Amino acid sequence: MSKRFPVRLNTRDGTVDMSHGSGGRAMAQLIEEIFVRHFDNDLLRQANDQAMFEVAAGRMVMSVDAHVISPLFFPGGDIGSLSVHGTINDVAMSGARPLYLSAAFVLEEGFPLADLDRIAASMAKAAAAAGVPIVTGDTKVVERGKGDGVFITTTGVGVVPRGIEISGDLARPDDAILVNGSIGDHGVAIMSRRENLEFETTIESDSAALHGLVAAMVEAVPGIHCLRDPTRGGLATTLNELAQQSGVGMQLREADIPIKPAVAAACELLGLDPLYVANEGKLICICPQADAQRLLGVMQAHPLGQEAVIIGAVVEDRQGFVQMETGFGGSRVVDWLAGEQLPRIC
Amino acid sequence: MKYVEEFRRQDLARQLARAIHGAVDPGRQYNLMEFCGGHTHAIFRYGVQDLMPSNVRFVHGPGCPVCVLPIGRIDNAIQLAQRPEVILCTYGDLLRVPASGRKSLMKIKAAGADVRMVYSTQDALKVARENPCRQVVFFAIGFETTTPPTAVAIKQAQAQGLDNFSVFCNHVLTPAAIQNILQSPDVREMGAVSIDGFFGPSHVSSVIGSRPYEYFAEEFERPVVIAGFEPLDVMQSALMLIRQLNDGRHEVENEYTRVVSRDGNVKAQALVADVMELRRSFEWRGLGMVPYSALQIKKPYARFDAERRFDIPVVAASDVKGCECPSILRGVKRPTDCKLFGTVCTPDNPMGSCMVSSEGACAAYWSYGRFRQGGQVQASVA
Secondary structure, rough: OOOOOOOOOOEEEEEEEHHHHOHHHHHHHHHHHHHHHHHHHHHHHHHOOOOOOOOOOOOEEEEEEEEEEOOEEOOEEHHHHHHHHHHHHHOOOOOOEEEEEEEEEEEOOOOOHOOOOOHHHHHHHHHHHHHHOOOEEEEEEEEOOOOEEEEEEEEEEEEEEEOOOOOOOOOOOOOOEOOOOOOHHHHHHHHHOOOOOOOOOOOOOOOOOOOOHHEEEHHHHHOOOOOEEEEEEEEEHHHHHHHHHHOEEEEEHHOOOOHHHHHHHHHHHHHOHHHHOOOOOEEEEEHHHHHHHHHHHHHOOOOHHOOOOEEEEEEOOOOOOEEEOOOOOOEEEOOOOOOOOOOOOO | OOOHHHHHOOOHHHHHHHHHHHOOOOOEEEEEEEEEEHHHHHHOOOOOOHHHHEEEEEEEEEEOOHHHHHHHHHHHHHHHHHOOOOOEEOOHHHOOOOOOOOOHHHHHHHOOOOOEEOOOOOHHHHHHHHHOOOOEEEEEOOOOOOHHHHHHHHHHHHHHHOEEEEHHHHHHHOHHHHHHHHHHHHOOOOOOOOOOOEOOOOOOHHHHOOOOHHHHHHOOOOOOOOOOHHHHHHHHHHHHHHHHHOOOOOOEEOOOOOOOOOOHHHHHHHHHHHEEOOOOEEOOOOEEEEEEEEHHHHHHHHHHEEEHHHOOOOOOOOOOOOOOOHHHHHHHHHHOOOEEOOOOOOOOOOOHHHOOOOOOHHHHHHOOOOOOOEEEEOOOOO
């Protein structure tokens, strides 16, 4: 590749400049020496403005996710791995098997090429581990002050296996509500690195691609009603979305909701409620009560579901309240997130 | 989580609930005002009311610093932040408080004003050090708990020669407010609300001690129990208040002995006394003008006083029509008595300050309560 560009891109202390988005040779070199080098796969190497592939019979899903996180690098991940996991998860929450990803980069003039290289390497690693290649992309550069380093938008497509009907409006009274592990890890990990808020913690982001876990789950229990990843707004907001979409209520048991002590302590300190703190490697599953124990076993047998638990049940309630029996023995409503708890977490 | 979970144990809550049910006189009503928003929040978040007998009512008081700040002072802060040279630093809750003309700090931030959320006065000092060519104003609010850190920041700014730092001081005093509530016609003469006893503030009392409450416990013949912010603290304190009322006593008792002493934090008090002095009068939302209820920066520190530096005018601004925040803050009305509650006023679009802060009674009712569309949903009490 260096034949086309006699002087290699300076990924040690070079920076992005306007020419990297101009459509000219500098842009071609950036794409070649960073993106193609890391993402390398046959479809990308077609070097067209689009990737062409065979389509499977049946239903496909498509999802897009823009990533604007600050800070770009955080314990347990970075914007690159997050942009791969986030979209894979959005595709997988339909029960689909994700096939391909696209990635669009908005770079700010002056952004260090070393950081871009590191982010691309992280994306490539995440995509390879997930078995979901990045097959097409785009790069734009904006003037200094008009962006915040790098924004990444990824799109994913996937295929839904026959017989799977998963949707946010299918929760039914008496269904069980499951979660695959502890909540709030991602949000707390991000906060611990915020410039005006730095505190020491061993908590890492839970950022992970969940499609493997989902595949095992839908294979064991094809009749799963709802799957959703509780990202921004946390567990509470996602459950409210599902309750409203399905026209049902939910009854949770606070004592059964897994929260790591370090996450609980950080939230206590900052005055946050972990139920509203973001996750990036968690899913909420709603399934018929009769399948719940079997599904729980399948989840716990998977590396990303070892701490899976049943946290409550769907109840009849036209007003769509999510209610919770508190660990203290009282009861309260768990409302939607109002305002913002944290800016720019994904 | 050590030292926290011990105070949220369900088995102990049940024991206490049994003791309270056993102690109450079924023939009477117990109206207990928790002054602090921290208590209000704990009561709702943990569902404490569900464990109490039906004749024990929590009356939510004005102890939410965001809620009692009059609109005029927010208007002042907005005008300050709109000056091009100013960076306004403030605690997060204040950003969403509605001011006059449908403005808020968050809205003017979006429109280009430099408003920054900080977690402590130290962050504001840092902003001042990093921006020597800008005027950094810390929008200081809060009761006695947050006052010492503001005093420290002013002293540090002086020591470091940070001439671009100043404080817009809105610190208010708890005992003055409690006294004002007890003296208000609603409570004294009209009998619109009877407050039988008080949960004393926790963190405020860690600074001022329990002594300042002795005067009005005696004068107004109302028991006060200084209570911690955890749900078991609230229940234990309720039991102590109920016992006092049954015995006809009106003493200051201290449930929160792990933190609060009779004299409080003498060092912090001295620090505040060095930097600040009483204002002759200060407007409280809900209570109106309350004499000697707030602090201002003393003359020797005048150069760090934003009110002097920017010549901030006194603005009289009125509440949104129909907003019952003033009555709710005095415990005279409940959030559900307000026509705006849950209709046009919600945490996403607050019309009054009680709906903004998580310590506000309206926000707590809305977020944790079952008071929406079509009235009350039945609680499933454990």
